[in-house]
Amino acid sequence: MIALGLHAFFVLALFGLCVVLPVWIMAGAFWGMAALAAGLACLSLFHFVYLLRLYAWLEGPPEQPVPQGRGLWNRIFASLHRRARQRAEQQRLLSDALERFRRAVQAFPDGLIIFNQHHQIEWVNARAASHFRLDPQGDRGQPLTNLIRQPDFVAYLERGEYAAPVVFPNPRCPGQTLLVQVVSYALGENLLLSRDVSDQERLDVMRRDFVANVSHELKTPLTVVAGFAEMLADPDLDPDPAQVRHYMGLIAEQTQRMQRLIEDLLTLSVLESTAVAQREEVVDLEALCHALVRDAEVLSAGRHHISLKLEGYIQLEGNPQELRSAFGNLISNAIRYTPAGGEIRIEWQGTAAAGVFAVTDTGIGIAAEHIPRLTERFYRVDRGRSRETGGTGLGLAIVKHVLSHHQAVLEVESQPGKGSRFAARFPASRLRHAQNGAPPWPGAGITRPVRS
C-alpha cells in the first residue's frame, strides 16, 4: 500500500517537475494551468481504461486470465493474479478432497442414502442404488417411501425412532434380506444405512431348523424309552419275563438310535469345525476297502451280494478315519436301501486323471428331484424307511464334509426302482504309487478283482 502511494506520488511529482513547472515558467500561469489540466485528464483516461479492464475481468468468467497493466496497474493486476492463482489452487485441493471422499463413500460396502426431513432423497451411493434399484440422479428429490414401499420400512421411517435397525425382505430384490438403520446427523439431515444380511438370515434359519430337527429326532426315541421305563416301574403291573425282555429290547433299540444320532452329530460338528482334513497320511485303500467289505457283510447279514474291485493307484493321501466314515456311510446306505437279494458293487479306480470310489446298488433308487438335496442335514426321501433301517439323516452330510476336506466331489446317479451309484471323485494330486506292486502309470493300470 505504501509502495503504491509512493509510486503515485512519484509519478505526479515527475509530471509537475518535467511538464507543468517548465511551461509555467516559460509560458505563464495560464499555460501552466492548461498543461496541468491536460496532464490530469490523460492520467484520468489512463486509469479509466484500466478500471474498465478490471471491471470486465471481475464480471467475466472465473477462468478468464487477469489483464495485463502498466505502472501502478501492473502491480494491482499482478497482485490480483496471485490471489486468483491461490484461490484456484485452494479450489483444486477442495475438489480433490471432495472427489476422494466421494470415491470412498461409493466404495463403502453398505448402502448410504442422505435424505431430508420430508424423507426426500438427496444423495445415494452405488450400493444403496443397487439394494433399492434406485437411479442416483433421476430419483433425487423423490420421497423414500414412494420408492421403497415395504410396510415395516415405511412404519420405521414414519415412527421416527431410529435407535435400533429394522430388518425386512427387500421388495425390490426377492430372496434378499436387508438390515436398515437411519442416523440423524443434523437438524433435518438423515443418513440411511442398508446392509445385505441374507447370508446371516439363511444361517439363522438353518440353525433354528437344525435345533428343531435334533430335538425332534431325540424326542421320538426318548418318548418310547420313557414310556416303557414308566410301565416297567409301575408296581401294579406284573409283566411276565418274556414281555420284560421284549420291552427291554425296544428300550435298547431306541437307546442305540439316540447313540447313533449323537455320534453322527459329534462327527459332523468336528468335520464342520475345520475347512481341511487334519492329520493326513497315505491311506492304503486295499486294506481300507477290505475292512469296509467286512463291515458291510455284517450289516447285510448275507442278504446281499457284495463285490469289491480295485484298479490303478490304490494309495490316497487323506485322513483315514474321515475316509472310512465317508465310504462306510455310502456302503451302509446302499445296503439299507437295497432289498434282500440285491447287488452292491464297491469300486475304486485310480487313474492319472482322478481317483474314484464308487458304490453301486440295485436298490430302491431316488427320484431326480431329491438328488440335489440329499446332502442336507436330516434330508430323507422316505423318513419312515430311513428310521426303520436305523438312519440318522446325517450320513450324506458327513460324506459331503469329508469329501470337501479332500477336495473331492460327490456324484450321484439314480433311477427309482433300479438302483443308485454314489461316487466320490478325488483329484489326481491326492493319489500315490503303492510301495509294493505299484501300477506303472501312465499305462493300462493293474486290475485287481479282490472279491466278486
Ligand code: ADP
Ligand atoms: P439316512 O441316515 O436317512 O440314510 P443319509 O444322509 O445317509 O441319511 O441319506 C439321505 C437320504 O438319501 C436317505 O434318507 C435316503 O432317502 C437317500 N439315500 C441315500 N443313499 C441311498 C441309496 N443308496 N439308495 C436310495 N436312497 C438313498
